[in-house]
Amino acid sequence: MSGDESQGVGFESLLEAWMKMAGQFWKTMPDMRADTYGMPEQTSEEGQNKFQESLDSMLKLWNTMSLLAAEPRAADALFKGASVVPELMMKVIGSGWEGYFTMLQQTMQRMGKIGQQTEAYSFNNLDENIFKVWSDIYEKELRPLFNVPQLGLTRFYQERIGEAVDKFNLFQSTFAQFLRILSLPVEKSSKVLQQQIEEMAQAGALPESSQDYYRMWIKILEGHYMTLFKSPEYAESLRETLNRFDDYLIARQQILSDMLQSLPVPTEKDMDELYREIYQLKKKVKELERKSNGT
Amino acid sequence: MDQPKIPVDMILRHLAEDAEKAKGRVQKASDILLGQLDTAIATTPYDTVYQEDRVKLKHYRLPEERGGKAIRTPLLVVYALINRETMLDLQPERSVVNSFIKSGVDVYMIDWGYPGRKDKFLTIDDHVNGYMDSIVDFIRDRTGHDRINLMGICMGGSFCVMYSALHPEKVKNLVTTVCPTNFDTDQGLLHVWMKHLDADRMIEAFGNMPGDLMNFGFLLLNPARLMIDKYVGFLENMDNKVFVENFIRMEKWIFDSPDVPGETFRQFIKDCYQKNLLINSEMELGGRRVILKNITMPLLNIYGQYDHLVPPGAAEILTSKVGSRDTEDVCLDTGHIGIYVSSKTQKEFVPKIVSWFKARDGEKRAQAGRPPANRRSAPLKKKTRQSVAAKAAQR
Numbered sequence: 001m002s003g004d005e006s007q008g009v010g011f012e013s014l015l016e017a018w019m020k021m022a023g024q025f026w027k028t029m030p031d032m033r034a035d036t037y038g039m040p041e042q043t044s045e046e047g048q049n050k051f052q053e054s055l056d057s058m059l060k061l062w063n064t065m066s067l068l069a070a071e072p073r074a075a076d077a078l079f080k081g082a083s084v085v086p087e088l089m090m091k092v093i094g095s096g097w098e099g100y101f102t103m104l105q106q107t108m109q110r111m112g113k114i115g116q117q118t119e120a121y122s123f124n125n126l127d128e129n130i131f132k133v134w135s136d137i138y139e140k141e142l143r144p145l146f147n148v149p150q151l152g153l154t155r156f157y158q159e160r161i162g163e164a165v166d167k168f169n170l171f172q173s174t175f176a177q178f179l180r181i182l183s184l185p186v187e188k189s190s191k192v193l194q195q196q197i198e199e200m201a202q203a204g205a206l207p208e209s210s211q212d213y214y215r216m217w218i219k220i221l222e223g224h225y226m227t228l229f230k231s232p233e234y235a236e237s238l239r240e241t242l243n244r245f246d247d248y249l250i251a252r253q254q255i256l257s258d259m260l261q262s263l264p265v266p267t268e269k270d271m272d273e274l275y276r277e278i279y280q281l282k283k284k285v286k287e288l289e290r291k292s293n294g295t
Numbered sequence: 296m297d298q299p300k301i302p303v304d305m306i307l308r309h310l311a312e313d314a315e316k317a318k319g320r321v322q323k324a325s326d327i328l329l330g331q332l333d334t335a336i337a338t339t340p341y342d343t344v345y346q347e348d349r350v351k352l353k354h355y356r357l358p359e360e361r362g363g364k365a366i367r368t369p370l371l372v373v374y375a376l377i378n379r380e381t382m383l384d385l386q387p388e389r390s391v392v393n394s395f396i397k398s399g400v401d402v403y404m405i406d407w408g409y410p411g412r413k414d415k416f417l418t419i420d421d422h423v424n425g426y427m428d429s430i431v432d433f434i435r436d437r438t439g440h441d442r443i444n445l446m447g448i449c450m451g452g453s454f455c456v457m458y459s460a461l462h463p464e465k466v467k468n469l470v471t472t473v474c475p476t477n478f479d480t481d482q483g484l485l486h487v488w489m490k491h492l493d494a495d496r497m498i499e500a501f502g503n504m505p506g507d508l509m510n511f512g513f514l515l516l517n518p519a520r521l522m523i524d525k526y527v528g529f530l531e532n533m534d535n536k537v538f539v540e541n542f543i544r545m546e547k548w549i550f551d552s553p554d555v556p557g558e559t560f561r562q563f564i565k566d567c568y569q570k571n572l573l574i575n576s577e578m579e580l581g582g583r584r585v586i587l588k589n590i591t592m593p594l595l596n597i598y599g600q601y602d603h604l605v606p607p608g609a610a611e612i613l614t615s616k617v618g619s620r621d622t623e624d625v626c627l628d629t630g631h632i633g634i635y636v637s638s639k640t641q642k643e644f645v646p647k648i649v650s651w652f653k654a655r656d657g658e659k660r661a662q663a664g665r666p667p668a669n670r671r672s673a674p675l676k677k678k679t680r681q682s683v684a685a686k687a688a689q690r
Contacts, residue, residue, distance in 0.1 A: 182515075182518075185519075208309055209309050209313075210310055210313060211313075214527070218519055218520075218523065218527075221519040221523075222517065222519040222520060225519055226517075229484050229515075229516070230484070235487060236491070238491065239491040239492065242492065242493070242496075243496060245500070246493070246499065246500035246501075247496070249500040249501070250499060253500075268412075271412065271413075272412070275412065275413040275415065275416060278413065279416040283421075286425070
């Protein structure tokens with residue numbers, strides 16, 4: 001017998017013994033309960049308490065389960081099931097770590113670019129890789145979890161909750177990317193201002209007032225924003241952010257409507273249908289008024 | 296190589312002086328901000344003479360010292376659905392409305408109110424052929440005039456163009472100011488961004504287009520100036536009571552943004568910004584085609600050279616598309632709202648409109664779209680580029 005096997009056998013026999021002890025414990029519990037509190041044991045003819053009845057049946061059930069668990073075959077099945085869990089956990093953690101290290105690598109590369117010369121008013125090298133990496137990870141690893149088919153009576157509500165969480169995550173990532181793009185001109189203008197100050201210092205023509213520095217900076221910043229706003233990347237990011245926001249709001253509204261259905265409060269959909277009917281009625285009345293007035 | 300000489304001592308001395316000045320400014324500013332401030336807007340007296348749903352009609356009272364109207368034909372001013380018409384009456388000495396009534400113009404103005412959820416189904420047709428038409432008919436009945444003068448601002452101008460094309464028999468003279476009619480231009484950022492907007496999805500999510508979201512979008516058009524520099528300017532001048540009061544008035548107006556009814560927003564984005572139907576006479580309201588050639592009344596088209604919301608390319612083509620022979624373009628050296636709030640521009644803007652109306656106020660004047668049978672005259676198309684500075688230099 002190998003060391004591992006002897007360890008496994010030893011553990012199994014220990015478990016078996018423990019399960020048997022547990023079974024004996026639960027078996028003696030009902031008797032101990034009556035003796036501990038000094039209460040006479042009631043028979044069924046005397047109108048046995050319902051609570052005591054259910055407690056007794058529960059204790060008997062525990063007893064049975066413990067004895068069953070002590071069986072070698074049952075313990076074996078339990079171990080096999082338990083061994084699957086670490087494997088699954090390792091897979092999830094592995095993907096997460098991989099993604100994390102990829103993002104870290106990207107961040108380090110970006111940090112290495114700091115201090116290099118920057119071309120003023122140029123946004124050709126927008127660094128979106130970090131957000132793309134996160135989007136890829138989310139699409140491949142996490143998003144399918146929210147789209148798992150739901151079961152049971154409340155499956156529709158569960159699906160909507162999953163959808164809302166999914167849309168929220170998508171909105172968050174595109175919004176973060178949008179904010180990142182919006183912050184780029186601030187970074188660039190600071191670098192350009194530094195370069196300009198250096199050049200002015202070389203020429204011996206530095207401004208003396210802090211106001212002048214501020215005006216220089218704000219003018220550079222304005223120029224950078226104008227360039228950015230005309231870029232297709234910005235338009236695309238803006239469009240995508242708004243679309244994701246809209247999708248999230250629609251999904252969230254679905255959940256709120258589901259919640260409101262259980263309350264005596266009309267939902268937004270109910271009110272919209274009412275408003276539409278009122279609107280159409282008013283139009284018809286106006287039309288009829290016009291016809292009757294002969295105009 | 297010589298080391299660059301950075302005057303650190305001078306910079307520090309200036310910083311110390313600036314800090315001293317700032318301290319004095321803050322002390323004075325706290326007295327001003329905690330004291331009585333006159334920041335009321337829209338103070339010119341008016342009466343609400345008509346109301347339909349959320350829409351009201353204001354009629355401004357002529358000042359008693361005026362002694363009557365200088366222009367017989369009443370003027371209806373139609374503001375945009377974005378922001379509020381109070382911009383035309385921000386403060387007494389810079390109020391377009393006040394200037395009009397002092398010049399003897401009988402002014403009516405539409406107050407579009409604050410759309411709620413129940414207004415989300417209202418279309419452009421409901422606004423133009425519904426509310427506007429009812430209001431025009433009301434004014435015609437009230438004043439006894441068959442036709443009225445119409446003046447539109449921004450999107451309100453677009454509505455006036457549509458209305459004049461569909462009801463030319465009710466409009467005597469048309470003035471459009473900073474009015475977008477041609478959307479096929481990349482001069483303005485809004486025109487670039489709106490082409491990518493999914494209006495259907497937005498309306499499904501929001502119902503009505505939220506005013507706060509639009510405000511945020513407008514701020515993003517120039518965040519450096521509108522979100523940073525503007526408030527730096529306030530901090531630099533907050534010891535000036537008049538400046539503070541005017542600043543707060545502007546802040547009150549600029550962030551007072553009603554929502555835009557969903558269907559109106561949807562149609563304006565899709566038919567105007569994305570398909571550019573209006574200038575091509577392909578837009579339809581309530582099944583009726585808006586044909587710009589039907590605009591046969593005199594047209595005065597004013598726009599701003601530095602308007603970032605309605606750039607010249609979006610406004611200047613209108614006069615070449617209408618059927619009227621009496622048209623004039625005026626390009627002012629100012630931005631979108633500078634036309635109305637700048638004291639310098641107001642000295643040109645309102646007198647120009649008033650004199651233009653006066654010249655066309657006669658009842659027996661031949662219709663501008665059709666020359667008299669015995670005489671064919673050349674079309675009265677004029678384009679002026681007015682520089683405020685040049686005008687000032689001439690005086």
